[in-house]
Amino acid sequence: MKDEPIAQRARVRPVTLATVAHHAQVHVSTASRALSDNPAGIGADTVRRVRELAAVLGYRRDVGAAGLRTGSSRLIGVLVPRLTDLVLASIYESIDAAAGAAGYGTVVANTLDDPDHRRVRLDAMLSRRIDGVVIGDSHIGDTAAHELRARGVPYVLVMRKLEGHLSVTTDDYRGGQLAAEHLLELGHHRVGVIAGDQLASTGRERTLGFRRAFESAGYPLPDPYVVESAFSTPSGLLAGSELMRLPDPPTAIFAVHDLLALGAMGAIRDAGKRVGEDVGLIGYNDLDLAATLPVPLTSVRSDLGAMGSLSVDALLGQFRGETPSSVLLPPELVVRATTQHR
Amino acid sequence: MKDEPIAQRARVRPVTLATVAHHAQVHVSTASRALSDNPAGIGADTVRRVRELAAVLGYRRDVGAAGLRTGSSRLIGVLVPRLTDLVLASIYESIDAAAGAAGYGTVVANTLDDPDHRRVRLDAMLSRRIDGVVIGDSHIGDTAAHELRARGVPYVLVMRKLEGHLSVTTDDYRGGQLAAEHLLELGHHRVGVIAGDQLASTGRERTLGFRRAFESAGYPLPDPYVVESAFSTPSGLLAGSELMRLPDPPTAIFAVHDLLALGAMGAIRDAGKRVGEDVGLIGYNDLDLAATLPVPLTSVRSDLGAMGSLSVDALLGQFRGETPSSVLLPPELVVRATTQHR
DNA sequence: CGTCCTTGTGCAATCGTTTGCGCAATCCAG
DNA sequence: CTGGATTGCGCAAACGATTGCACAAGGACG
Numbered sequence A, B: 001m002k003d004e005p006i007a008q009r010a011r012v013r014p015v016t017l018a019t020v021a022h023h024a025q026v027h028v029s030t031a032s033r034a035l036s037d038n039p040a041g042i043g044a045d046t047v048r049r050v051r052e053l054a055a056v057l058g059y060r061r062d063v064g065a066a067g068l069r070t071g072s073s074r075l076i077g078v079l080v081p082r083l084t085d086l087v088l089a090s091i092y093e094s095i096d097a098a099a100g101a102a103g104y105g106t107v108v109a110n111t112l113d114d115p116d117h118r119r120v121r122l123d124a125m126l127s128r129r130i131d132g133v134v135i136g137d138s139h140i141g142d143t144a145a146h147e148l149r150a151r152g153v154p155y156v157l158v159m160r161k162l163e164g165h166l167s168v169t170t171d172d173y174r175g176g177q178l179a180a181e182h183l184l185e186l187g188h189h190r191v192g193v194i195a196g197d198q199l200a201s202t203g204r205e206r207t208l209g210f211r212r213a214f215e216s217a218g219y220p221l222p223d224p225y226v227v228e229s230a231f232s233t234p235s236g237l238l239a240g241s242e243l244m245r246l247p248d249p250p251t252a253i254f255a256v257h258d259l260l261a262l263g264a265m266g267a268i269r270d271a272g273k274r275v276g277e278d279v280g281l282i283g284y285n286d287l288d289l290a291a292t293l294p295v296p297l298t299s300v301r302s303d304l305g306a307m308g309s310l311s312v313d314a315l316l317g318q319f320r321g322e323t324p325s326s327v328l329l330p331p332e333l334v335v336r337a338t339t340q341h342r
Numbered sequence C: 001c002g003t004c005c006t007t008g009t010g011c012a013a014t015c016g017t018t019t020g021c022g023c024a025a026t027c028c029a030g
Numbered sequence D: 001c002t003g004g005a006t007t008g009c010g011c012a013a014a015c016g017a018t019t020g021c022a023c024a025a026g027g028a029c030g
Helices: A017-024 A028-035 A044-057 A063-070 A086-101 A115-127 A144-151 A172-185 A201-216 A233-244 A258-270 A288-292 A304-319 B017-024 B028-035 B044-057 B063-070 B086-101 B115-127 B144-151 B172-185 B201-216 B233-244 B258-270 B288-292 B304-319
Strands: A075-080 A105-110 A132-135 A155-158 A167-170 A191-194 A252-255 A280-285 A298-301 A327-329 A332-334 B075-080 B105-110 B132-135 B155-158 B167-170 B191-196 B226-228 B252-255 B280-285 B298-301 B327-329 B332-334
Touching: A017 A028, A017 A044, A028 A044, A063 B063, A075 A086, A075 A115, A086 A105, A086 A258, A086 A304, A086 B105, A086 B115, A105 A115, A105 B086, A105 B105, A115 A144, A115 B086, A132 A144, A132 A304, A144 A155, A155 A304, A167 A172, A167 A304, A172 A201, A172 A252, A172 A280, A172 A298, A172 A332, A191 A201, A191 A233, A191 A258, A233 A252, A233 A258, A233 B288, A252 A258, A258 A280, A258 A288, A258 B288, A288 B233, A288 B258, A304 A327, B017 B028, B017 B044, B028 B044, B075 B086, B075 B115, B086 B105, B086 B258, B086 B304, B105 B115, B115 B144, B132 B144, B132 B304, B144 B155, B155 B304, B167 B172, B167 B304, B172 B201, B172 B252, B172 B280, B172 B298, B172 B332, B191 B201, B191 B233, B191 B258, B201 B226, B226 B233, B233 B252, B233 B258, B252 B258, B258 B280, B258 B288, B304 B327
Parallel strands: A075 A105, A075 A132, A132 A155, A155 A167, A167 A327, A191 A252, A252 A280, A280 A298, B075 B105, B075 B132, B132 B155, B155 B167, B167 B327, B191 B226, B191 B252, B252 B280, B280 B298
Antiparallel strands: A298 A332, B298 B332
16 A cells, blocks of 8 residues: 555546557557558457447547647637627537537637737647647737748638638628618718728728718718727727717718627717617627617628638638639618618 | 558647657557656657657647557546536636646536536537536536436536535625625615526526515515526517516516626616616626626626636536535626616 | 767657458368 | 469658656765
């Protein structure tokens, strides 16, 4: 008893390939092959025996160790601005699901749209020898994509695009147009935009498409009617108040993100007006909650699930040595109560 | 040129410890020690030289390979029902931040509150030899915690508790009481509850605390006034409509999750009543958006960030061989416009 | 001037898996 | 009954990092 080593917090599991092989009375290499996806050069009954034993013993292949040998970690990194942004969370969910179906795991990092933070997180990912990266937070002037290209690590941008890089996005310019056309049809001529981050292609293009459409119709937007913002609810409240405080407040507002629209609702209320009746409002992304709000929100729908899984496809294609091309999905306008009067 | 091997998609980086050691003219073991956190037994200038060289060469320690040797993957697994649930996303963000600060990475899995799904995801995590697990989706009758205990893998429950397991939660029973006391003070006697999932401790305890308080005050809630639900906005709309269709609809509603409250707002509107003025409403968790809604939402606040980082602390403690004890954080009522009339 | 200690470095084993290569056993045809 | 083809399996070398142990150099001390 005295010389028994102290088993403090003994991980109960040293079940390795060797254990299984030993029990099955075969060589470890045989066991490895028997457990591989398509066992070549191994007798059918050996395969069965090894697999049964593996199951009984609770064997679980050590993916890390395997990766060391094969050079592939079977891990995909995902960069997002924030997971508490519902839109990114949705995309990440579908990325993870698609990756999982293909036998890959994912690691996600909040970059908070901050370059330093992002450097650190990307470094950590590279340290884990990820096989590829989905970039969901690209920014004008951002270097992550270039760096990955230089390193030869496959990557794809999602949601936000960047000139010269593979991406899977929706046609945000067109989305802005859709919103504008709808408001024009309703007879709005003095409108405001809560424009989001102009360094992100989403905020920029949605705003641009919207402004151009109003311009073409003969009602160009003066600059004070377009206010930049982050992509959060509080930010929407701020920007919305700014618009409502203008000497001639807009009769309708286009917010480039549903959460911004949510904040704008508060601002409109605070200004003593009624959403939908006095002031029209359009959001973007058509989140679940848009439909169930007290006053259901008109929104430009983009297929977040599709974006996620297509981006994974693009990555998997690169793993196979192909060179996929960028995807641009069509947006769609969903009309609800916030733009029904007038 | 002919015999040049085809360099298809050559990962440009074979910078290993050996490369660095070679350039620095030292043995690889010396290099390893020089790069470790506190270099013992290595000359100060050697350390400096090696580190400089490593930086110049763009060396990055292969965490997987290191883990193979050290037996620690420096990876923490996190189980959540869904990341699109804002509450869980917030908790996960703080878990990831705390883990990152301690030098750990995280992998998160959506279990969708589905046992099979969860088995698969947990298996994948164990295959990666995670050092510990934060369980954010525990359920009555759930086996994950037991299994981890049996395997000797450190774990901690967060947000939802389970008898006999280490957990970091807020006092949900007390939270329900707070909501009830507030409504009683306002003179509400016929109230409804949107109770969430009764297999989750959150839904159960918040509901229980609320019911007991009304019972003690002499106004027990008839069963039809308590309706179960998922934890999403659409689900809140459904449950809310059910309550509003009762012959004697409640004069106030307690929803055990802000998103449920959001859905309930829609239901109240649909019933032709005004939120806050005709029907009081209380949510739970005090998400960002609660304060900025058209009618700002009264909500029971729980400190999600603290829960996340405390749960990581609990895990780290176990890594060090300690046996941390469960944490119960106090909730707090934040009164806003949805409960201001009457 | 010899011995002992300290300090810095190298050697080699090890973690769990995959895989090229070669050896044995089996089969069938000539 | 023999020889070649085929099949099934084992050996050992990676993969990249960490670490116990041994050893060399140099200073301190008696």
